[in-house]
Amino acid sequence: MNQIVFELNGWLSLLGRFSLALQLAVLVGLLLVSRMWFRSHRTSPASWAIVYTELAFLASLGLAFLLLGLVGMPAGLVALAAQLLAIWIGLEIARLLLRRHNDPRAVDAYFQRAVRPLFFVIGLLACLGKIDSLESFGNISLMRLFDEKFTIGDLGLLLTLPYFVVVLSELPAFLFGATASRLTGMAAGNRKALELIIRYLLIGLGLVWMSSFVGLNGNALAAMAGGLSVGLGFGIKEVFSNFVSGLWLLLEGSVRPGEVLMVEGVPCQVKNLGLRASTLLRSSDNAQLVVPNQTFFTNTTTAFTGGTNALRRSSVTVGAAYNHEPDAVIALLVATAKANPRVLTDPPPSASVSNYGASSIDYSLGFSIADPLTSGGISSELRRAIWYAFRDNGIEMPFPQQVLHWAPKSRPSEGQSSGIH
Secondary structure: OHHHHHHHHHHHHHHOOHHHHHHHHHHHHHHHHHHHHHHHOOOOOOOOHHHHHHHHHHHHHHHHHHHHHHOOOOOHHHHHHHHHHHHHHHHHHHHHHHHHHOOHHHHHHHHHHHHHHHHHHHHHHHHHHHHOOHHHHHOOEEEEEOOEEEEHHHHHHHHHHHHHHHHHOHHHHHHHHHHHHHHHOOOHHHHHHHHHHHHHHHHHHHHHHHHHHOOOOHHHHHHHHHHHHHHHHHOOHHHHHHHHHHHHHHHHOOOOOOOEEEEOOEEEEEEEEOOOEEEEEEOOOOEEEEEEOOHHHHOOOEEEOOOOOOOEEEEEEEEEOOOOOHHHHHHHHHHHHHOOOOOOOOOOOEEEEEEEOOOOEEEEEEEEEOOHHHHHHHHHHHHHHHHHHHHHOOOOOOOOOOOOOOOOOOOOOOOOOOOOO
């Protein structure tokens, strides 16, 4: 602890130097002016005006560097800020170019979660290293962990590396999946499953590398694995079971991103197969369902093959009066279904008599659709079309009717008194 206090006091004394304070004041002033101008001229994330603003800021840093050099003042910190800003401008240009050929929201989200935090950490370390050497501060020992020295640098790696290992693994997995899809022509669902498997593999390798990088030996890892097994047996066995179930689902291919599942009679599309749970989009109300992965092993789930073969057979039931010929009604129902452009012609729609009801003959119209998520909308369209077709062809849709008979009041017999005196 005394060594940490000593290092921090040394940093504070360096910050008290006039040359360093002047450079910090110049950087803060230029940054505030740039932010104020940017806020007064708001632009969309897709606008190149962002780059133009940052180029102007870079030019002002270059001018400040020249002025400090002319008066004989050190300007190393200003030069480092200019270098970092130039790298940042390059990243912004790459982001704008990627938005043209990829999903803009996905590109912006990846830069927000991965690229910008990584740049911030690297920039912060570079600035602190410019002020003073970080090596001596990072080698300060905090404790002995598994007979190994655990330093401040190791603590910083443990606090930052897991996040970047998880987030940065998304891009290599995406690039590998895109390349494999172009070479083999695999379906979209298989590609997403492959990307998830590659990402989990990269995360596992990254965590193992991180543990060895901070100095954890094989005995330490074995001890941690033993403690983890005890934790799995008591507290997080369900989480571990869901994780293993997710990996098995990916390898088996029974539930993949893009797959359409029937959940409580409503079609839902698998949007993401995560480590613990799967995210499903319910088409009826556009709600997202979070389903634990183990559920797909313990419950029966109706699934439609994702990708190129998502065909679904659906049906509509309607009743017609008894005085109409069944063949004529069946032909009219089939013609009505064929007139709908969203009903597939192969296999063709078909109709049949399903039941003799109390007041009508019940018919079932079966048809095929390409997307199971549109079943409700197409069924509604066909029901409306059938009503108009029955009206135009004089076919009656009967409905149950009830007739109530009121019994007449009984008169009193001759031997009975009327009760009037």
